[in-house]
Amino acid sequence: MSDLFSSYNLSGLSLENRVVMAPMTRARAVDTVPDSDTALYYAQRAGAGLIVTEGTPISDEGRGYLYTPGVYSAEQVAGWKKVTDAVHARGGKLFSQIWHVGRVSHTSVQKDGIAPVAPVAEIAKNSNVFGLDDGGTPGLVSPSAPRALNTEEIARITKEFADAADNAVKAGFDGVEIHGANGYLIEQFINAGFNTREDAYGGATIAGRIRFALEVVDAVVARIGASRVGIRLTPFSRLFDLHAFEGEEATWLELARELSKRNLAYIHIGNAGGLLTTEEGHKFLTAFRKAYQGTLIYAGGYTQETAQRVLDEGLTDLVAFGKPYIANPDLAERMRNGWPLAASDHTTFYGGAQKGYTDYPAYEAAV
Numbered sequence: 001m002s003d004l005f006s007s008y009n010l011s012g013l014s015l016e017n018r019v020v021m022a023p024m025t026r027a028r029a030v031d032t033v034p035d036s037d038t039a040l041y042y043a044q045r046a047g048a049g050l051i052v053t054e055g056t057p058i059s060d061e062g063r064g065y066l067y068t069p070g071v072y073s074a075e076q077v078a079g080w081k082k083v084t085d086a087v088h089a090r091g092g093k094l095f096s097q098i099w100h101v102g103r104v105s106h107t108s109v110q111k112d113g114i115a116p117v118a119p120v121a122e123i124a125k126n127s128n129v130f131g132l133d134d135g136g137t138p139g140l141v142s143p144s145a146p147r148a149l150n151t152e153e154i155a156r157i158t159k160e161f162a163d164a165a166d167n168a169v170k171a172g173f174d175g176v177e178i179h180g181a182n183g184y185l186i187e188q189f190i191n192a193g194f195n196t197r198e199d200a201y202g203g204a205t206i207a208g209r210i211r212f213a214l215e216v217v218d219a220v221v222a223r224i225g226a227s228r229v230g231i232r233l234t235p236f237s238r239l240f241d242l243h244a245f246e247g248e249e250a251t252w253l254e255l256a257r258e259l260s261k262r263n264l265a266y267i268h269i270g271n272a273g274g275l276l277t278t279e280e281g282h283k284f285l286t287a288f289r290k291a292y293q294g295t296l297i298y299a300g301g302y303t304q305e306t307a308q309r310v311l312d313e314g315l316t317d318l319v320a321f322g323k324p325y326i327a328n329p330d331l332a333e334r335m336r337n338g339w340p341l342a343a344s345d346h347t348t349f350y351g352g353a354q355k356g357y358t359d360y361p362a363y364e365a366a367v
């Protein structure tokens, strides 16, 4: 039985406990460079066994939202260095979540207003991103029509993932989490309902669908070493206009088997659409656990009690908490001591300055 508060050896990186801070976009980097507020925000949360940062675009093209801090320029790397120093000074460990949104973007957040890119030139319907409206005011806007990537271009993006990973290590991160989840570029390739390409990355075969994910993993591993590389996946998430498709479970299990051969730091599974909490979902997770031999992190709606339960069941090794970390910078300490949890204000999740970001006190400071 693994206690939520017991230490964990993550590919040689010693974690204080099994509580992970889930990646959360907070959209406060107006010039895309992390600053002293970013450093303070993460340092306040250094009591997590592992912090996974907010999604961090690997290029201008990979950006879908205003004010998300990138990891592709010298200024951004210098900004992140302040963050990693501050977290390490408090004994924390942190991975950078490296991100390409694919079609989940808007011309107003793309350089020179160009179209976003995707496996297929089909717009994400019934979706929103954070961009500029027609009048130039920041707010929620519908994703723009993407253009389809040609085959030769895909290697360029793979390299940008590897460059971003390199930058993250230079900035002092303990590793990177490849964002393969939540309906963004990597999942757009995996989803056969959307990926109707006819080249080697095409949707007709499992090998084609998972090729891009594996090439990104392999390129990043070649650059920074497998023990520093995790990947986030959200099977059955249905986000950003991706839908059920035939052979879905087989696709995820094949990806699990392939990733299992690569000795990564971890796979992080997000229960984005809630489907993994059903009986079917439980069966799937059991099969996934069997197919993947390495460390697993689960996220999505966990409380201390349910987190301990999945650890007891042996289904996962670590559990990530998202929203609870917004209002409880000392979440792990609060749970361990049975201290009450504060509620987070969803109106300050994205954008703005310190309010709702760095001004939630630790429990002891509040008494």
Ligand SMILES: Cc1cc2nc3c(=O)[nH]c(=O)nc-3n(C[C@H](O)[C@H](O)[C@H](O)COP(=O)(O)O)c2cc1C
Pocket: 022, 023, 024, 025, 026, 053, 054, 055, 097, 179, 181, 182, 232, 270, 271, 299, 300, 301, 302, 320, 321, 322, 323, 324, 349, 350
């Ligand atoms: C404000 C906010 C921003 C998020 N941004 C990201 C992100 O950048 N990358 C990602 O993979 N998931 C993101 N998520 C999803 C969380 O990592 C997590 O999976 C989700 O909130 C469910 O966990 P929870 O119930 O503990 O909050 C975000 C969630 C929230 C609430």
